[in-house]
Amino acid sequence: MTDHAPVAFERPVRIRFAHCDPAGIVFFPQYLTLTNGLVEDWFTDSLGIDYADMIGQRRLGLPIVKLECEFVRPSRMGETISLALSVAHVGGRSIRIGIVGRGHDGVRFVATQVLVTTSLETGESISIPNDIRTALMRAVASSASSSSSLTTEHEGASS
Secondary structure, eight states, X not given: OGGGOOEEEEEEEEOOGGGBOTTSBBOTHHHHHHXXXXXXXXXXXXXXXXXXXXXXXXXXXXXXXEEEEEEOSOOBTTOEEEEEEEEEEEOSSEEEEEXXXXXXXXXXXXXEEEEEXXXXXXXXXXXXXXXXXXXXXXXXXXXXXXXXXXXXXXXXXXX
């Protein structure tokens, strides 16, 4: 994953008919829809920041301003893939995340996204609000400590 950052949030996703093209595989732009859903769920379910409230009530946006994707293997209707999100960097106004989609046979796609906090009233970028920054930093610290304990347990098991 991006910069080898530890996983901060992960969930399974079933590939549906609506995700697929006539060849029967995921039409690549659908991965962006899936990764956007992952970000929304991460904010709401893991960070404790209600994404719908952030957009609707607070009028804060989080658009992708930079995107890199590598498509490794196709995904097909009926399969379940795991989407794993890691936080590579938290800046003043932006967040860089990595997302990896994995199936039973390995990596399906890898994406790096830069998301920028934006006022939906003005369309301008804004500083990451304090509550969101606090939640992000807590998630980064938590995923780093989980990764460290897993590494320590694995190293202890192999000694």
